[in-house]
């Protein structure tokens with residue numbers, strides 16, 4: 001075929017594809033929340049309007065979309081969008097959703113999606129949790145039975161979903177929580193809260209599998225991403241964390257019959273000024289548990305206090321005094337291509353369990369310097385069974 005006819009053929013294809021996309025789009029029935037009584041004045045409570053729009057969209061046979069146009073919408077109470085829906089459903093947020101101040105009337109969440117398959121939440125909009133008004137009610141640093149403040153956004157039993165271009169601001173507690181979800185892609189998410197805001201984890205995952213977190217920027221007061229029991233096949237790529245506490249697996253071993261954490265890949269990520277970089281933590285004493293098959297690859301640390309951590313003596317309260325070691329097994333952990341600076345002298349610190357030592361930990365091509373006078377960091381480890389370190393600065397000192 002001649003080159004010119006090939007190009008022509010390409011164009012015909014592109015035009016057909018565009019026509020297809022446009023027609024697919026126009027097949028979607030749009031439910032604009034303004035038509036359901038939402039007023040974008042930042043004062044009128046729009047929760048009822050949002051729920052009514054959702055109700056109609058969710059029961060629509062075929063593709064449907066709830067549209068929240070630009071503007072400032074006050075969503076004055078906990079609001080749950082519950083499926084299953086009749087067809088595929090999109091939730092477009094262009095505007096700013098604003099939570100009430102304080103915590104009265106709240107339980108665990110402000111905005112929640114439950115039992116939805118094929119959900120798409122997107123649009124570049126913002127969820128403002130107004131956390132400044134609530135953080136003072138958090139007493140978790142001194143009270144083990146502390147009350148959970150509401151998360152900004154929660155997904156329970158959501159499957160085959162995409163969460164794209166959503167900004168979570170100043171959540172009262174966790175920003176985005178995934179529970180019992182499967183096959184969810186989170187991309188271009190931005191999360192913002194002050195470094196000193198308590199328990200404001202960026203994305204918290206539990207009892208969920210095949211979750212991708214891609215190209216996102218998370219700066220908050222607690223963990224950037226945290227994985228609790230039952231997290232399986234989690235893939236984190238192109239995420240920038242800071243401020244905050246870094247990417248954390250755990251704390252594990254607190255409850256009986258806990259699910260394992262299996263298959264985590266953290267790749268091409270940057271940590272800026274965080275307390276930790278990549279951390280696995282288990283309680284001591286603890287119930288039995290398993291963490292297995294984790295890979296941390298291609299990671300840049302910029303003045304991170306504790307860049308690489310396994311802490312099997314996690315016990316933030318004075319009440320637990322390490323009476324016995326953790327019984328959570330940590331196995332098959334790979335650290336590859338990690339470089340940058342540590343804000344403390346100890347760049348790598350593995351404190352594994354005496355009763356179940358960490359098994360098969362690999363470090364390869366590590367180059368971490370101390371961000372201080374002599375630039376020399378150290379790497380410590382204890383209780384490892386099967387350990388390989390190649391091309392590693394600082395060299396690992398194992399007890």
Ligand SMILES: *[C@@H]1O[C@H](CO)[C@@H](O)[C@H](O)[C@H]1NC(C)=O
Nearest residue numbers: 215216237238239240268269
């Ligand atoms: C790594 O992640 C950063 C931040 O998201 C992104 O800009 C960059 O393109 C990624 N690198 C590759 C090779 O994909």
Ligand SMILES: *[C@@H]1O[C@H](CO)[C@@H](O)[C@H](O)[C@H]1NC(C)=O
Nearest residue numbers: 232233234262263264265293
């Ligand atoms: C380890 O985890 C990766 C990523 O989640 C997964 O693709 C792989 O199959 C797992 N390997 C084993 C041996 O479980």
Ligand SMILES: *[C@@H]1O[C@H](CO)[C@@H](O)[C@H](O)[C@H]1NC(C)=O
Nearest residue numbers: 345346349378379380381397
């Ligand atoms: C790591 O080992 C070095 C050298 O033995 C020591 O000075 C440092 O305190 C250790 N760090 C931790 C956190 O145990």
